[in-house]
Amino acid sequence: MSNHEIINDLLGFKGLKIIQRKDMFNFSLDSVLLADFVVITKKVKKIIDLGTGFGPVPLFLSTKTKAQIVGVEIQEDVYKIAEKNRILNNLDSQINFYNHDINQIENYFKSGTFDVVTSNPPFFKYDATSNINQIEYKTIARHEVTINLETLIRKAKYLLDNRGHFYLVHRAERLEEIVHTLNTYDFAIKRLRFVYPKPNTNALIVLIDAMYQGAQGLQVLEPLIIHQDNGTYTKETQMIFNNERR
Numbered sequence: 001m002s003n004h005e006i007i008n009d010l011l012g013f014k015g016l017k018i019i020q021r022k023d024m025f026n027f028s029l030d031s032v033l034l035a036d037f038v039v040i041t042k043k044v045k046k047i048i049d050l051g052t053g054f055g056p057v058p059l060f061l062s063t064k065t066k067a068q069i070v071g072v073e074i075q076e077d078v079y080k081i082a083e084k085n086r087i088l089n090n091l092d093s094q095i096n097f098y099n100h101d102i103n104q105i106e107n108y109f110k111s112g113t114f115d116v117v118t119s120n121p122p123f124f125k126y127d128a129t130s131n132i133n134q135i136e137y138k139t140i141a142r143h144e145v146t147i148n149l150e151t152l153i154r155k156a157k158y159l160l161d162n163r164g165h166f167y168l169v170h171r172a173e174r175l176e177e178i179v180h181t182l183n184t185y186d187f188a189i190k191r192l193r194f195v196y197p198k199p200n201t202n203a204l205i206v207l208i209d210a211m212y213q214g215a216q217g218l219q220v221l222e223p224l225i226i227h228q229d230n231g232t233y234t235k236e237t238q239m240i241f242n243n244e245r246r
Contacts, residue, residue: 005081007088016059019084029226030120030205033195034169035060036240037207038118040067048072048109048159050102050119050152055082057118058095063243067115071097072105102147105155117156118167121147149174150181157185160212165190168210172203188214193221199229 010016035057040047044067049057052071061069073079079099086095100108149170156166166187170178172194182189191209196202203223226237233241 010056010059016063016089017085018054018056018059019081019088020054028120030169031056032060032240033205033207033224034118034120034167035064037169037191037193037209038064038116038167039165039209040065040116044115046070046114047116047118048114050105050117050155051121051147052082052097053078053120055085055095055097057120058097059085059089059091061118062089062091062094066094069095070114071095072100072102072108073097074099074101102155103151106158109159111158112161112164114159115161115164116167117159117164119152119156120169121149121152149177153181153185153187157187157212162213164212166208166210166212168208170206170208172206175206178206178208182208182210186213187211188216189218190214191219191221193224195224195226197225198227199225 005019007017007019010018031053038061040061044065046068047058047061047065048070049055049061050072052058052073055071055073058069058071071082073082076099079097082097086092086097098108153166160166166182168178179189187210189208189210191207193207194203195205195207197204207224224236225234228234238244
């Protein structure tokens, strides 16, 4: 391990650990909420996580399923740490990470290969006026530098089998754009959940479950509130962190 790398317990997920780097963009609450939101049935055999970072979503999902899980990460240094996390947690037989560009995903996987696609993508659009971080790792993680929303959704369509599910966590302020783009690429949103930092605040994040070539019929779930007014985590958030919902 380098001097920048640290090993942390993966919240309340018994036996799982994650290597991270202090100088990079470490996994966030969004990844935890996304993995918790994913519904995996017995029919799910193959899952792919796009923009996997250090691999937190595949690690979390490994506690919910025996399905094969793939993580794709464009940044080589970040991918190498994901590989270390796979080995550290003895998940060689279930998880595989690849240092690939999602824009070129057709070069690596056949169409319709996966039953589930997940992604915690960059939230912010990128242009000359963007307030970007001077550290490249963090810029790529937060801003649409290497891939934008439309391309991500188009690649998810390519990867999914008919009636496969695409799970996405994103900024609530971009929901109109997300819904329009999903519909354009033959996705039907099946479940939607807004995430609020505290009671009586605006939603910052939205969790989306979209089915490729699925029938219309949207279920809006009850709001998820992260903190109580006093700043402590709500009971449901604690249950998610402590892996008590399995």
